[in-house]
Amino acid sequence: xxxxxxxxxxxxxxxxxxxxxxxxxxxxxxxxxxxxxxxxxxxxxxxxxxxxxxxxxxxxxxxxxxxxxxxxxxxxxxxxxxxxxxxxxxxxxxxxxxxxxxxxxxxxxxxxxxxxxxxxxxxxxxxxxxxxxxxxxxxxxxxxxxxxxxxxxxxxxxxxxxxxxxxxxxxxxxxxxxxxxxxxxxxxxxxxxxxxxxxxxxxxxxxxxxxxxxxxxxxxxxxxxxxxxxxxxxxxxxxxxxxxxxxxxxxxxxxxxxxxxxxxxxxxxxxxxxxxxxxxxxxxxxxxxxxxxxxxxxxxxxxxxxxxxxxxxxxxxxxxxxxxxxxxxxxxxxxxxxxxxxxxxxxxxxxxxxxxxxxxxxxxxxxxxxxxxxxxxx
Numbered sequence: 001x002x003x004x005x006x007x008x009x010x011x012x013x014x015x016x017x018x019x020x021x022x023x024x025x026x027x028x029x030x031x032x033x034x035x036x037x038x039x040x041x042x043x044x045x046x047x048x049x050x051x052x053x054x055x056x057x058x059x060x061x062x063x064x065x066x067x068x069x070x071x072x073x074x075x076x077x078x079x080x081x082x083x084x085x086x087x088x089x090x091x092x093x094x095x096x097x098x099x100x101x102x103x104x105x106x107x108x109x110x111x112x113x114x115x116x117x118x119x120x121x122x123x124x125x126x127x128x129x130x131x132x133x134x135x136x137x138x139x140x141x142x143x144x145x146x147x148x149x150x151x152x153x154x155x156x157x158x159x160x161x162x163x164x165x166x167x168x169x170x171x172x173x174x175x176x177x178x179x180x181x182x183x184x185x186x187x188x189x190x191x192x193x194x195x196x197x198x199x200x201x202x203x204x205x206x207x208x209x210x211x212x213x214x215x216x217x218x219x220x221x222x223x224x225x226x227x228x229x230x231x232x233x234x235x236x237x238x239x240x241x242x243x244x245x246x247x248x249x250x251x252x253x254x255x256x257x258x259x260x261x262x263x264x265x266x267x268x269x270x271x272x273x274x275x276x277x278x279x280x281x282x283x284x285x286x287x288x289x290x291x292x293x294x295x296x297x298x299x300x301x302x303x304x305x306x307x308x309x310x311x312x313x314x315x316x317x318x319x320x321x322x323x324x325x326x327x328x329x330x331x332x333x334x335x336x337x338x339x340x341x342x343x344x345x346x347x348x349x350x351x352x353x354x355x356x357x358x359x360x361x362x363x364x365x366x367x368x369x370x371x372x373x374x375x376x377x378x
Contacts, residue, residue, distance in 0.1 A: 008102035016072040055129040058121040066285035073290035077297040096357040103294040107287040114283035288349040295356040321345040
């Protein structure tokens, strides 16, 4: 590796680390504020809160890496301009394409990190996060048994137990469930027993009544029972995580989903392939964005007023490419044969870099050739 490449790479690493810590910290703290109130309010410990936040960390890093790499490239390119180093390097005969190489190498290194996160760490953390949330939901379900208090474990659900006896049995149970569409269901029972198992919690009610009110027909139905088993974990959504999700599968498996995978998740082939191509495309952003930042700033000549216009142009171009990816992903989801559309923004970004550097090189050769007796350096 040439000394120039090592020098620019060393300049890129410092800002990259600072921007990464700053943006990850901001995003992480913003997510932590709401989660802290939720978990602590549910009676969870600080240790559980820290565990959940650590599981969120790979997702946060994967999201901010393209932005961080772009910001680091902009910062270093601007510093090379402001300190006239760019002028000296080009005067020494270094072509724009050659000068792009350390920025491309930097983007490739960040893309490899983003790929490791996207294909391995993020899926693994999401699987563990859902398992942990399921465990917390089950624990929350068992802690609903509090005598003499009206509790609301989830929206449109009210739960009440008059008393909890010394033997663990419950007296006078009231459960009002307004979640079913168009119906209100009320469960009442004289006594009940809570059975806890490793993966669920069930409430066995004795001598009770189920009242179902049909809102559309204004009809009330009553059913008396001697014994009725209610899965209390459903009040907090504890069983939702038992269904397999698309992101639990590897990228290779998601590219070629089987019928068993479709049945296990209830997802379509388009959803699997979209997720797989998102994982493949996301690291490319970390490769393309730094090169865009460098190429746009290279178009500007030295000025005492800086390169603010070029910086704004680079930001606008990156925002445009990011915005363009949204409708293209929607088109791909509707027609899986158009999977290649998801990579169009990255290809357009590389094309823009090539055109900008080509224009810069052409202008440089033309200026040198216009000088009397001036030698043209490629």
